Amino acid sequence: MMEGFLRAFRHSRDRHDIEAMSDESLRGLGMTRDQARMLNALPDDVPARVAAMARVHGLSDAEILADIDRWYALLQTCNQCRDLPSCHRFLAREDLDTLADEGPVETPFCPNTAVFAAMAAR
Incomplete structure (x- = not known):
């Protein structure tokens, strides 16, 4: 309380x-x-979730902050996520920091996945 x-x-x-x-x-x-x-x-954990998911897709904080309008769109989309339990379980993985090194990561539960994938492909 x-x-x-x-x-x-x-x-x-x-x-x-x-x-x-x-x-x-x-x-x-x-x-x-x-x-x-x-x-x-925004809830305090939203920017941290967006940054963590971006890193999983091989993106740095600087890359996701380079376009401020896109950053705000990512935050808003994350805040409206309908599958937070899957997100929380995924982000709690012990191998999270090394996933991006292993190639494309599948995160079908994340509504920002397509944006992260497009950014990583550049």
């Missing part, structure tokens, strides 16, 4: 900070106000 309260308090504080930022400051961070709001509203 306390954790939920603290999370709600942090999100409220962050929303206030986002609204107080100038457009120039937000541009300096590489995002719009709407993107900052969306990022603040």
Whole structure:
């Protein structure tokens, strides 16, 4: 219960900070106000899940962040995932860090798989 309260308090504080930022400051961070709001509203584990799945497909953090609009689309898609249990089981694998070295990885449960595969093919 306390954790939920603290999370709600942090999100409220962050929303206030986002609204107080100038457009120039937000541009300096590489995002719009709407993107900052969306990022603040996401559960904390979504960016980590997207980054982990991208690494499984052989992509670096820099590669997935290179196109900020695509990054936000990946986050939104992940946040709407309908198969989190499969995702959590997959990301809990002990061999996760070496999977990308073994060739293409099949993640049919992930709604971002096609985007990751297309990015990795470049």
